[in-house]
Amino acid sequence: MAKISIVIPAYNIASLIGQTLESVVRNKADMDIIVVDDASTDNTCEVVEQYMQVHQNIRLLRSETNTGPGVARNRALALVDSEYCLFHDADDLLGEDAVNTVLPLMDSTGVDVAAFRYSVLRTADEIPGEMPPVDKNIWDGVLGDRESAIVELDEAAQFLVTINYPWNKIIRTSFIRSTNWQFSTARINEDILPHWAAYMNAGRFLAINTSLTTHRLVPGREQHTNTFDERRLEMFKALEDTEKLFAENRIFRAKYYPVFVIFKAGLLEWVNRQIRQDLRSLFREYASYSYRHFTDEDFDRVYRINPGIALGSYRTKHSHR
Structure with a gap:
């Protein structure tokens, strides 16, 4: 049984998923990496299979029909048997020390949920910038200059209105099972449900005041964030x-x-x-x-x-x- 499972839903992301997998495997930890291909029509699976030949801890689940990222994540979640779980996106970049930064703190504090800051990359050739003001202001206001802190939700309910991304949280798998935590099957905003469920069911969480992942907003590529049809x-x-x-x-x-x-x-x-x-x-x-x-x-x-x-x-x- 691995220490942590990294779940990555993927759909027509062949041009970027290799870089994403590279960023994940640079974390030298006991990981189970589960890629769920959501019926891609490009060569996403072929790229993943190339990495599987080198990294034995990567496995690929294929879906016959496109069901959306929530269903894909839930499918992988049913197979997870590790102590912790991180739901990563196929076009984002995990920090090299992310897993080894978070897990020892979760082990020592016994928390079920840990959240960390993230960066945003808006063009391919720029340096990643800060997260949007709505999130930055909350993190700055609650954490200040502390490296990390146990946050009581009753004292910092504003964390509930941070953008509902799943990839800046690591969650204890037993907590997921005991609270029936899952993603919505909606194809858009499917991560609102687990965001609120994680924070409210936990009641307290570990906040790590360091950017440990990079969200890529890729110009010219359709992403759920910019879908308005x-x-x-x-x-x-x-x-x-x-x-x-x-x-x-x-x-x-x-x-x-x-x-x-x-x-x-x-x-x-x-x-x-x-x-x-x-x-x-x-x-x-x-x-x-x-x-x-x-x-x-x-x-x-x-x-x-x-x-x-x-x-x-x-x-x-x-x-x-």
Whole structure:
């Protein structure tokens, strides 16, 4: 049994996955690397197989049909038997010391979830830059100049509204099993559900104030981040899957639902500005329906935090009645 499994969903990423695998295997740790090919039509599998010939700890799962990254990750997760798990993306770069930095700290502290800073590479020939301000400001505000810290979610709930990336977190596999933690099957924003589930179920987590992975925003390549056609509407399934966490757990709803409403409002505003013009009416109809769980009590609680978002959420809820 490996110490950690690195799960990598892949789809038509032949030009980049070799660099990604190179970055992963540079971590000299006891790793099980699982690549799930999501029915690629290019030579992604051939590239992975070349690396498998050199690195015995890489295995490849092939899907007959394209199901999206959430389903691909869940498929691999069912096979994981390591102590820890990291869900990496096929076009990102893992830091050389990432695994050996995080795992000893998780071992010594006994935490189930560890999160770390990341960098962003926006062009192929530049030096990676800082993460977006929404995340940087939260990390700076909570961690300051500390190298790492155990963070209590009740004291730093703003971490819930950091961008819901899965690849800057390492999670204990037994915690995943015990909390029925998984990705949404939505093709867009499938990582909202595990982001909120990880933090809320853990209640406390290790925050490492060092960038240990690089997110590549590749110019000219279609990525879910910049998809604003019909596929973006799947975000409402991802949001609904996350709403179920609050419906099933009164403590989560009492503590964190106003934060979720604020997060959702920001996400909807961002998408509304960019979604294709002919889809805006349908998008707004879906948005209105997504607020059916938003009660008068929720309005009051959000209003005390952010009156503008409370009023906007109320208007969105009643805009298609």
